[in-house]
Amino acid sequence: MSPSPDAQIAAIRGFNRFYTRAIGLLGHYLGGPWSLTEARVLYELFTRDGLTARDLGAELGLDAGYLSRILGRFERDGLLVRSPAPEDGRRQVLALTAAGRAAFAPYDQASRDEVAGLLARLGPADRDRLVGAMTEIQGVMAGEGAAVTIRRHRLGDMGAIIAGQARVYATEYGWNDEFEALAAEIGAAFLKSNDPARERAFIAERRGEVVGSVFCVDGGEGVAKLRMLYVDASTRGTGLGKRLVAECIAFAREAGYRGMTLWTNDCLTAARGIYVAEGFVLASEERHQSFGVDLVGQNWTLDFGAS
Numbered sequence: 001m002s003p004s005p006d007a008q009i010a011a012i013r014g015f016n017r018f019y020t021r022a023i024g025l026l027g028h029y030l031g032g033p034w035s036l037t038e039a040r041v042l043y044e045l046f047t048r049d050g051l052t053a054r055d056l057g058a059e060l061g062l063d064a065g066y067l068s069r070i071l072g073r074f075e076r077d078g079l080l081v082r083s084p085a086p087e088d089g090r091r092q093v094l095a096l097t098a099a100g101r102a103a104f105a106p107y108d109q110a111s112r113d114e115v116a117g118l119l120a121r122l123g124p125a126d127r128d129r130l131v132g133a134m135t136e137i138q139g140v141m142a143g144e145g146a147a148v149t150i151r152r153h154r155l156g157d158m159g160a161i162i163a164g165q166a167r168v169y170a171t172e173y174g175w176n177d178e179f180e181a182l183a184a185e186i187g188a189a190f191l192k193s194n195d196p197a198r199e200r201a202f203i204a205e206r207r208g209e210v211v212g213s214v215f216c217v218d219g220g221e222g223v224a225k226l227r228m229l230y231v232d233a234s235t236r237g238t239g240l241g242k243r244l245v246a247e248c249i250a251f252a253r254e255a256g257y258r259g260m261t262l263w264t265n266d267c268l269t270a271a272r273g274i275y276v277a278e279g280f281v282l283a284s285e286e287r288h289q290s291f292g293v294d295l296v297g298q299n300w301t302l303d304f305g306a307s
Helices: 005-022 036-047 053-060 064-076 098-120 124-141 157-173 177-193 240-254 269-277
Strands: 080-085 088-096 149-152 200-206 209-218 223-231 259-265 281-290 293-303
Touching: 036 053, 036 064, 036 088, 036 098, 053 064, 053 088, 064 080, 088 098, 149 240, 157 177, 157 200, 157 209, 157 223, 177 209, 177 223, 200 240, 209 240, 223 240, 240 259, 240 269, 259 269, 269 293
Parallel strands: 223 259
Antiparallel strands: 080 088, 149 200, 200 209, 209 223, 259 293, 281 293
């Protein structure tokens, strides 16, 4: 169950308080003569060329009057110059003077050293987790979705797949640990005896995290079997499930199978929609009690010759 809105708000505010203390965002920037906002303006001018006051205001979310006062102070202090833009003389391009760059450079280096010191206290795995989490936060806040890649399985993936499937089916369908045991058995059997030329596990990965999978295994008599399809809740609506199934079918065709089968349950409506779209036909179904619930199991088939 997701936290309540009040709990979510409290968690974000608590993180903000922690983070501002952790990287010294209270008071003046690194003990220098500039406020945090002034230092941010200087940083953008220090690292980028061709900026205008409008660019800065839009990117930093600053009121035009407030930004104008900051830029005016920098000019009076000899840190900033304005010049007509080459393509439009009505626009004024901002640039730090040599004195401005010299003044800000030590603080830029001090900021880099401070972050390096923070990272030095962490092990390699924790550094990767920290940077990955920050990138994830930035993407979520900006409304951007991280790219999801599909690759072959490698060492360590199977545990993540089993855990991911167990979480999805327990949370969304109420299935118990019998399903996790089944997923573990399928994963172990694949690792012990898969034929790389005719069997493959496809892994969906986002920023180093496993967020989906599907297996193509030999079902006997020249027919492949699709197994272990799932996508993490955070990727729903992105077409990832369809991509995984398409990859699995394409591999089975190339491997020389004459068709494919799969077993599922009728409550998995999103997956069933993908199977139907790919040409699978319902062959049989039966009621059963598994994973702590009453289910209707379904067998589906896809004839590569017919499709």
